Structures are given as C-alpha cells and as structure tokens.
Amino acid sequence: MRQTLDFLLNDWLRVEQLNTRARFAEHSAETYGAVLDLAEKLAREKFAPYNRLADQQEPHFDGERVHLPEPTHAAMRAYAESGLLAASQDEAWGGMQLPCVIEMAAQSFISKASVAMSGYAMLTQGNANLLMAHGSARQREVFARREFEGRWFGTMCLSEPQAGSSLSDIATRAEPDGADFEQDPLGPRYRLRGHKMWISGGEHEMSENIVHLVLAKIPGPDGQLVPGTRGISLFIVPKQIVDASGELSGERNDVVLAGLNHKLGYRGTSNCLLNFGEGRFTPGGRAGAVGYLVGRPGEGLKCMFHMMNEARIGVGLGAVMLGYAGYEASLEYARQRPQGRAMTAAGKDAASPQRPIIEHADVKRMLLAQKSYVEGGLALALFCARLVDELHTAEPEAAAEAGRLLEVLTPIAKSWPSEWCLEANSLAIQVLGGYGYTRDFPVEQYWRDNRLNMIHEGTHGIQGLDLLGRKVVMEGGRALLTLAGRINKSIEAALQRPGLSELAHGLAAALARLGRATKDAWASGQPEEALANATPYLQAFGHVVLAWIWLELALAVEGVDSDFAQGKRAAARYFHAYELPKIEAWLAVVSRREALCREMQDAWY
16 A cells, blocks of 8 residues: 555655645655654554454443543554644644645555544544634634644534434524623633534543534524524534633533444444533533534534535545455455366366466456555545645645635545445455455455445535535536546546547546536526436546546556556556446436436335
C-alpha cells in the first residue's frame, strides 16, 4: 500500500507543489514521509494487533460505566500523543500545519488497521474543526484546544429515534437558561431536553470529558418549535460541566446513556442512545442539560454541515481502507492456496501438481476488481483532500474552482467507496471461499465493518438526492460543468497517447451520456419525477468519476515499464472494460424518468 500511496501523493497529486505556499513552507518531502512513517508505525503497533479484539469484546454497559478493551484506551492515548489529532492546525494550536492531503494519507493507515477504533479520533477531530470554523474565540480555546490535545473527545448528535435522517423533524428542545443566559463566557447558555440516537463515541471513559455537538430547536415566543430545518440550532453540550477557563467543575451534566446499540460491525466504537435533560443529574441545581450556542440561532444545520461533509469524506476513506485490507488479505491467500490444475492435457493428470488459485482467470478477475475499487477509491479520497488544500490556500480563482469540485464530489467520495469497496470485501470472501466465511480469517470482519458505511453520515439514497437534486443543478449546473471541464482535459491528454486513446474515447462517450441523463431527469421540471431514480444516477456518476480517476492514473504511469506501472494500467483497463459499461443500465431509467418505484403501491407488495 505504501508504494501506491507515495505514487498518488508524489507522482499524481504533486504534493510538493504545496510547499511553495506560505502555510506549508516549512515542509518538505522528508517531513511528509516522516508523518506517514509515524502513522504507519502507530497503526501497525497500536491498532492492527487489537482490531479483532475490539470486535469480539464490544463495548458493554454495567449500569454505571461503558467498558472498552484496554488496548483501545492505549491506542487512543498513543494517537493523541502523536499529535495527529491537530496535524493540519496552526502551530499556535499545537498543530503541524500539514496539508489536508497528507493528514488524510496518514489517517489511511489508521483506518486500515482498525476503522472502528479510529472512529473516536475522526469524530474528535471533526468536532474540533467545526468549532474552529464556527465557534467563538472562547469556545475554540476551551473545547477545541483540549480536543486537539486528546484530553477531551468529541461526538456529533444529529439523529433522533423518531426522526432518523429527517433532521427537520428533530424534537430536542433548547431553552434559555435564566435571564442572564446570554452573558455566559462560553456562549449563550441553554438547557436541552430530548433524545439522540446512533451517537458514535457517545459514552466511554477514555478522556476527561466528551464534547457533544447537538442539534436542537429553540422554541418560539409561543413555546412551539419552528418546523423544518430553519429552526435548528447547534449547541456544545459537555459530559462534564466546565468553568469559563475550561477547568472541570466536578459536576456531571445531565447527559445520560440510555443504552448501547449492538451492531453487525464497527463493534469497536461505542454507539449510543443518549438522553438529554431527563433529570438524573441537575447541574447548577436545575434540570436540563447545559449547552452553549454555536454560531447564530437557526443556523445549526449550516454549521453542522462543516463536520458532516468532513465526516463524509472520512467515511469514504474508511470504506476504502476496509476494502484495501480485504484486498491485501485475499491477494496473499490467492498466492499461497493451491487448488485445481491447468486446462491442458497435462492438467488432466490428477498426479500433476495443483497450482495457486491466483493463476485461475476468474480469481484474477476478482482480484483485479478489488484493485480497481480500492486503489481508485483511495485516489478519489486523496484528490478531495487535495481540493481542500486548494480551497484554503490557492489563489481566489483556483480556490473557487476547488470549492465547486468539492461540492459535486463529496456525495461521490462518501457513497462510491461505501458501495464498491464493500463489494471488494465481498469478493475477498469469495476468493477465500469457505474459509472467507469463517472467523479464522479477517475478511468477514472487514465486510461487516464496511456494511455500515452505506448508511451513516447520510445514506446512499440521501447522497443521491443531494447530488441530483442540489449539486448538479446549483448555479445553473456550474459545478458539474467545472468537473466536466477537468475530465475533458484528461481525455484530451489521453487522446495523444496511442495506448490510452481507446479509454479516452470510452470516457468521453460516458461523460456525454451522463450529461444527457442529467438534462433528461429534469426535463419535466418536476422534482418528484427527476429524483425518483437518484440512486442509479449516483451510481453512474460515481463510475464516470472513477473511470476518469483511472485514466488520470494511467497517464501518470505512461511510459514507465515496471510491474507496479503494469498493475496500474491493468486496473485502469479493467475498470473501463468491465465497470464503465454498467452506467447505461443505470442512466436509462434516469433518462426516461422511470415511474415504477414512485408509483408502486404499498398493497402491491
């Protein structure tokens, strides 16, 4: 994996070009390499050896405390001590001022070693990053700084039992805490009451405190909650009450674990139902969980999208690395497992030696599919991270272009790896055969862990609605046109290379087909008709993007004669030959605005 990672960073994304910018001027190839070495060592020594243990000894609640295996505590201590939680932050905040693309490359090792254990870090980092963007100076100093130091951990509390993904229907209330509620140094102080579901990292004892970022609604003058998303505000709700300087008061906030969710996978991450303001604890002598407003009232969802979008790319990376782990395990197995003989006259002799299964064409197909999914998915995640660096440090025109590309690619960065790197894990099980279905080998756990990624941080259906309903039509389709312009530049370059012209022609046709389908979907102007087939559109869009990524990677190894380069070319050819043709079936229903699914009646089932 390291060779592929170095190739993507250095030969394709040209990360050394970032060092010409003031923010990254202190860095070099050597410092980037040292960070990757650190992450790789941490993953190898503190996370990977205990991934199975974290799965087998899932979090349990004894009525007072949530228990996790000690190696999880040790791994998170080591992660905090490494400084990686603040890797991209300013030096004044204890950070290294690393580019986002290097930070994500480092995270890839941790996610591959144990995606469930690494979830605590991803949530804490995303929580603190949101506060750096939208919190007050005091909130950043008290809460974000301690999260970057690893003293406090963080969560995001969005869903509710009755609302699920429909955030407009949340019912958690936040009411001003006294007449002087606006005078608290930590921000306007409210009391929250309600229930939050599916809260990863919601209860544990690995840190001094847990910083919950909670979506809730502030009642209007009539005491009623404002319907829809415009009534949602965002609050910091710490597990332990703190004073204005950030010191723990010794008083517990009214945030109580109602129960743990026991999952198919991701068992190493505690996942909780939390009750806010049920009265078990009474901070300040009053009922209700103390929370501090972040930003302005009614802008909670806008603020939370900062963490949600970051988490979506992080979820995509986690899905990639689970797929990568399965690919490597099945590749090793295929090289060692003897079974069957050649389809020749000599092979019919039962006395002749069996050959490794990697020599069978169908096993090669499955391994090539995995390679194309996981290496393409890793390239996509790192490309998005590189866009984040452009957004924040490039000249205004280039930064604006990066922002548009991020808008349209974020649903793909989350959804495509979640679906196709899960398929990579399924193929890994298939390569191992019956052994793959047992717990004697790790691939079954990789599949179980990966199955969650199509659900959390916005389900597949939600990503499709976001892509077709918002991203490709916003500003008159400007983001889509920006992406198409980038793809066409790659096509033009590939057309000049005889070995790549066939791939270029195929991608050009696919891009044109996607454009026609986008127009066809909205031809009637009726959202219900256009969006009924948003998920097939999402699948096709993702495959076009990945075909472009693979054309880019093929261009990057053009003229290189090595096994490594040959492998990249083979994966590119595989994706274009076996995967890209699938888009026609997906886009056909989009273009004709197929009505079957939206017209289906309950009674017909």
